Amino acid sequence: MRDQGSAALEGVRIAGREGHWRLEVAGARLSLAPSQATGGGLVLPLMADAHVHLDKTFTVDRMPGRPSTLFEAIEMMGRDAEGWTEADLRARAGAGLERAFAHGTGAMRSHVDWTAPKAPLAWGVLNELAQDWRGRVELQLASLSPLDLLAEAGEGIARRVARDGGVLGAFVYRNARLPEKLGRVFDLAERHGLSLDFHVDEGLEPEAQGIDAIVAETALRGFGGRVLCGHGCALSVRPEDDVRAVLDRAGAAGLALTVLPTTNMWLQDNRPGLTPRLRGLAPFKEARAAGVEVLFASDNVRDAFYPHGDYDMADVLRATVLGAQLDPADWLGAVTTDAARWCGAVHAIEDGGLADFIWHDASDPDDLVSRPRAARQVWRGGQPLQGATS
Template sequence: MTLSLAFPESDRYCLRQARVPQAVLDNCDGLGRPDPEGSFLLDLSIEAGRITAIAPTSSSPSDALSLDLQGRQLWPGFIDIHTHLDKGHIWLRSPNPDGSFEGALATAIADSSQHWTPDELLARMDFSLRCAYAHGTVALRTHLDSAGELAARGFAVFQELRQRWSDRLTLQAASLVSLDHYQGAAGERLADLVTEAGCLLGGVTFPSPELDEQLDRLLDLARDRQLDLDLHVDESLEPSDRTLQQVAAAVQRKGFTGKVLCGHCCSLSVQPEAELPTQLQAVQAAGLGIVSLPLCNSYLQDRQTGRTPRLRGIAPVQEIRTAGIPLCLSSDNTRDPFYAYGDLDMVEVFRESVRIGQLDHPWLPWPAAVTCTPADWMGLVDQGRVAIGARADFVIFNARSFTELLARPQSDRLIVRNGRAIAPKLPDYAELDAVLMRH
């Protein structure tokens, strides 16, 4: 069911009394004072699918057609910057045998070697994009397993999907291998493939005596091809895992000027409190960004059969943001051996992140972590924000406060794209039965 509002059909209209979080606004000058939760009650003028004016709600309606939102929350379309579309929805075919990270990795590798044909990948990845789109996401980045023959196959499917979805979703992709894959001619070939696909270089940083050399090689490949980086870093609860610091040092050592986003960073949560500020200062000085994946990491980390987890694996996101490091929240895996649940719904990601990370005192900065901050890292200047000139891509909720927003799943949210209300439907899981060989 979709929120019932008589949305204007004109290309020029005004949305009145929209409650907009301060964190998603580019400029708050002249908007008055926010409410105690850090939101403004605003009138938004829309014309030809763009925001043309933003003003405090007035008692006098504008001369354009208008729709009174009566204080309902309005957010820009979501940006999901860390996903794994190529693994999505294989759980029923290849479940994790014990819920562990090791079990997930082995199961995913086995599934990819047996089942990931171009048609199979296309069907599952398109299904995932339909889910994200129906939930209000406007841009998404996926990591693609890139060892051996998977690289050419995965990036070819991704490019086809990017073309199919070009009028609805902004899509990006990053390669995913251990960093030793970039050594020698094989590394050159993978970097060239990524460049030809217009994507990013990525990989997993494992503690190793060779890691500094591997990072230098990766940064050289990226610099020579003018590529940004998106890495999986320290996805463990081992206090000795500190490859994030090596990434920061390598970026400064090589003078790398591209963007470097680091995902997970779970081991920061178990390192000595007294050392954390110094480590984060090095990350900030190197200009790195961090994306935290609370749903997947809470599912995998500190799991032992018959024992309740004590540690949740979430990076110290409050300290990261306080240190001035750009911080994103994202979906990660979806119904695969790494995470049995999820639907690429950024409302769920935000709601559960708030609960897991206690991100509610204050609310003020956190909506940016699923909107404008990841938009900036994806180079999207007119998405993921409420600003004059930005796209009129919104998610409107039948909720006025944050407690109303997060108390329910917001299944009746209204999706607005290019200034028009739309009603995309979630795909039926039964569509995947043939792909997963279920009868």
């Protein structure tokens, strides 16, 4: 019931808490109390999407075809980027933020392609959007440069990223002189006080072992809690003993892993006319067991890399549960509280906390995953979003 800015949800389950609860909203704050009632639905913190590409999004309809490999997608996307304008970027990225907000995402990290020493147009546009969206979706930006470029011309890039409060990122895949180049990137991060986010080993060649070098450098520099690695697909095809060893070192070093289920399951082992045998998912259950924090994220949405998606983290969770045979209750933090922390945000449902949450017409996380069309209502600042119930 609601009355003059107050509301109460009775008999709800709250993610991460046992039992059932009365969740009362008064103004923009929450109060929690145990409840004897049941059947009130499931409440989750706001979602966080720690790895997206807002500069590329919603371009699939102007692609000349659908690539079947990562490097075909990179080439096709690069040709499209030649025609990007400020208005085009603002419209497409803004549409992505609108959809994410409506679905209950409160924080996001977007990578921005940075392929020359000069800052790309998209970096400026997305920084402006980050200001526009503050208080609704906290948008954090990460530069995404080829490792070779960052190693040679990274000083200016790192200086600009630091000025804008961003994260320094690189694409790492079977580079020559890898430890040396990574050392330069970590030097930049140390000099400018930056965290790091790598696209690493995004393929199914066992020889791709960039993550080993990143783990070693993270441990050497004491960069625990400041290094996020996305993809790690090649770990899925490396010998088990090698995988176990590198994951143990990663856990000890304090490195985290972002799993991108939709894009990786779409592009990896994508051979026209053949059913994929390999999923391209990093062994993230084993990573968590080794002490590595694991996040799930949308990655690409409606572009050359992945032609589907809608910036809905409930869909991403659903895809990961199916693709990796998960118990969803064990992994909610990967799309909510843990992911938010890596985006520089705090998402929690606490007595006296902010009344920002998502209510689902679901009895538990299994029910949430099983019924994608069940009602959902996003609450921000103590009010349900108009049009946010699905």
